[in-house]
Each structure stands twice: as structure tokens, then as C-alpha cells.
Amino acid sequence: MSIPTGQITGLVLAGGRGTRMGGLDKGLQLLRGEPLALHVLKRLAPQTGPVLISANRHVERYAELGAAFGATVVGDSLPGFPGPLAGLLAGLRAAQTGFVLSAPCDTPNLPADLARQLVDALDANAADIATVTTRDANGESVLHPVVALLRTSLADDLAAFLAAGERKVRAWYARHTTVEVGFTDGRAFYNANSLRELADLERA
Template sequence: MPIPTDSITGLLLAGGRGMRMGGVDKGLQTLRGEPLALHVLRRLAPQTGALLISANRNAQRYAALGAPFNAKVIADTLPDFPGPLAGLLAGLRAARTGLVLSAPCDTPGLPEDLAARLADALDAARADIATVATVNAQHEVSMHPVFALMRTSLADDLAAFLGAGERKVRAWYARHTTVEVTFADERAFYNVNSLQELADFERK
């Protein structure tokens, strides 16, 4: 039986420093006249119940973007932008569902069946975390660990992991039963890392 949409909280990760974009707030940079984060929210919203936006800057602007989706803005509880795991922890703590689906704010083409496919794999494997891999035409595998469906019961373990000074997403996943789901379209997970990449993406 499929996992119902309303049992999943969507988590948009927009709390980074945007260092490769010169320190600008990545999710607020525009693509086709609209913020990147808004493109991602539109893709994420139909796949989940409640929505959260993890943002450490410009909370009011993100609140305005999230308002049509009834999304709540949350911030890291840890100082100094310690990375995506801090955003995940904030999302796991704030969620009122048993599952959280995370996606970064700079991936406007994320698949419309992301939640369904990850949920099916999580359920079938009785796993704690389901994450994404892609295979390109040369049969090269790429991992996309920030796209993940995970159980909110992992929050305390993640807090302990971060409290020990650890920051690597895949190292934390390795502590738990994790299943990887392969998607054929690598372009759907393309993330925009620089203003030049954003301009190139828009031209294409």
C-alpha cells in the first residue's frame, strides 16, 4: 500500500551560504523571472503534505514565497551554517509527520514522482532513509544525497552526530539502513551552483 502524501513533510533546504555564488542567497536568485526556491516548491508541494523551508537568511522573503503553499520557515539551531545536515535536523524536529522529504533550493527540475519512488523503496526495504542516485549515458553513477526521504525518529541520532562535530551527509546515512533509488534522468537533479550556471541553465 503506497505511503500517503499527507504522511510526508516536504523540506526545502535553503540555508546555505551560497559561497559558489559569491555569498548571495541561492534560493532567491531568479530563473525565468522567479526565485529558484519557488520553482522547487511548486514541484515539491503536490508530493507532500505540510511544507517547511529551512532558511538562515531572508526569512520574510521565504515566508512570502511559501505562503501559497502554507509553508513554514525554520532556521538552523546550530550556529555558523554547518551544512545541510543542520537544515535536515531542523526539519526533522519541526515536522509533525513520520517522514520528511528533503530537496535543495537550487534544483528546479526535480522529478514529480520523487516522493512516490523514494517512499516505495523505503517501505519495501524497511529502511530509515531513501536517497537518490542517477546513471548517465556512459553508465556513470552519481549520488544526490541531499534528496532524501527519512524517518523523523532519526532526529536525536542526527543531533548527536552533529554535536560530535561531524558534518558529512553520507557518513551520517551510513549509520542507518539506507536504500538508494536510481533515476534515469540526471538532468532532473541538476543543481545550479554559480550565477554563470544559472545563466546557462536559463538559456537552455
């Protein structure tokens, strides 16, 4: 890869309300006997250098999960669970590397070449952000916006965007040079937003 692995910080986004899971902490729900967030850590860690977990609840539990990977837990600087961009900002601020590779805590089957493909696209397009698209059963493009490789130099702009009351990931990406990278296996990015979807993953 043109960007060394050690220059990429992995970021597991586990700071949400878990609204569609009835308020449960999504990253701590079990899949095949292990918390979802641990599955994501196991996918990200071999592709990155340092690892961070963005969490606003059960911080000690996340610290335990991340200990084997040397992961640090970071929380949102904004109150009230303001969404994934706040988690991204926490990661961008905490990272000591030039890049952050983020993924939500409920995507346990991320591809092993995720970092390589996003790095190649970021490089080829001189982009600030590289994110993921797949195709649904009808052939329509599906964006997975918070599975993304971002330059940590974007932190100040993101902070200003959030301070203005903005929350939409796509709107912030539109302010920067963003490249969408197509992946053929949509199952690799399947996310369990609800207990039913988690049960579907378990059966699969």
C-alpha cells in the same frame, strides 16, 4: 503510495552560505523570473502534505514565497552555517509527520514522481532513508544525497552526530539503513551551484 502523502513533510533546504554564488542567497536567485526556491516548492508541494523551508537569511522573503503553500520557515539550531545536515535536522524537528522529503533549493526540475519512487524503495527495503542516484555522461553513478526521504524519528541521532562535530551527509547515512534509488533523467536533479550554472539552466 504505502505512506500517505499527508504523512510526508516537504523540506526545501535554503540555509547555505551560497559560497559558489559569491555569497548570494541561492534560493532567491531568479530562474525564468521566479526564485529557485519557489520552483522547488512548486515541485515538492503536490507530492507532500505540509511544507517547510530551511533558511538562515532573508527569512521574511522565504516566508512570502512559501505563503501560498502554507510553508513554515525554520532556521538551523547550530550557528555558523554548518551545512545541509543542520537544515535537515531543523526540518526533522519541526515536522509533525512521520517522514520528511528534502531537496536543495537549487534543483528546480525535480520529477513529479519523486515521492512515490522514494516511498516505494523505502518500504520495499524497510529503510530509514531513501536517496537518489543518476548516471553521468560516462555512465558513472552520481549520488544526490540531500534529495531524500527520511524518517523523522532519526532526529535525535542526527542531533548527536552534529553535536560530535560531524558534518558529512554520507557518513550519517551510513549509520542507518539507506537505499539509493536510480532515476534515469539526470537533468531532473541538476543543481545550480554557481551563477554560470544558473545561466545554463536558464538557456536550457
